[in-house]
Amino acid sequence: MKKFNIDAYEEKLKKNPEYEGYTEKDGTEISEYYRLRPDATTDAFDRKQVETYTRIESRPDAYRTAYLFNREGNLISVAHYFSTALEIGIWQQFDSTGKLTGETDKDKEYPFALKDVIEFGKKHQVDFSKTGRVRRGYDSVYKANVWNLRWTVDEKVPEPYQQLFTLDGTTGKVLEEKKEGPPRRL
Incomplete structure (x- = not known):
């Protein structure tokens, strides 16, 4: 102990x-x-x-x-x-x-686990241990537990922007993807 x-x-x-x-x-x-x-x-x-x-x-x-x-x-x-x-x-x-x-x-309601979210980030060239924002919770629009991901895309692009994803907390399916700009503090 x-x-x-x-x-x-x-x-x-x-x-x-x-x-x-x-x-x-x-x-x-x-x-x-x-x-x-x-x-x-x-x-x-x-x-x-x-x-x-x-x-x-x-x-x-x-x-x-x-x-x-x-x-x-x-x-x-x-x-x-x-x-x-x-x-x-x-x-x-x-x-x-x-x-x-x-x-x-705390992870029981999210079969699509944090390790899966981190891997999803890596596939999109973001390391959530260093940048970006990862949140999760119940979404009344989708009537499901979801992951909300956000990070700044600013390298090698003429106009930096915020990349946002909403993922299903059970399957990891992309429920929403959008870009917002310009970047704001995370």
């Missing part, structure tokens, strides 16, 4: 009160922080007043895992993301003894 090393974290904060994390050799960025109890009497780190600790591991391929720990450093939950906010994978919740108490499969 993963634990948050409170002693090591406290030492890092003593050495550098602005400490927020580090980067591993493979390029994974580690963010670590704490949240104080609502009734805390200080904004500074005081382990007696901490409610939770968080560790986020952000890989170079845009996959992120967020771990939430209680004030004793025991794992409470695990969540997975792609890019900035796409909820993916199996999310888990644990009790104070470390026993698994719940799981939520």
Whole structure:
């Protein structure tokens, strides 16, 4: 069972009160922080007043895992993301003894999986780990779960534009394809 090393974290904060994390050799960025109890009497780190600790591991391929720990450093939950906010994978919740108490499969409604969407992007010369936007949800027009993809096409074209695709979340069938321009911030 993963634990948050409170002693090591406290030492890092003593050495550098602005400490927020580090980067591993493979390029994974580690963010670590704490949240104080609502009734805390200080904004500074005081382990007696901490409610939770968080560790986020952000890989170079845009996959992120967020771990939430209680004030004793025991794992409470695990969540997975792609890019900035796409909820993916199996999310888990644990009790104070470390026993698994719940799981939520964020991908269950999308048989055409994220790996398939990433492959679709590669076929269209876009690497979603570096650029573009991937979202998914229920679409009332198509009455289905869909993937909404958007990226900027600006290399070797006289006028850059936004490429948009809507894919069926079950089959991956292209439901809509359109171009918008000029590009806007994603």
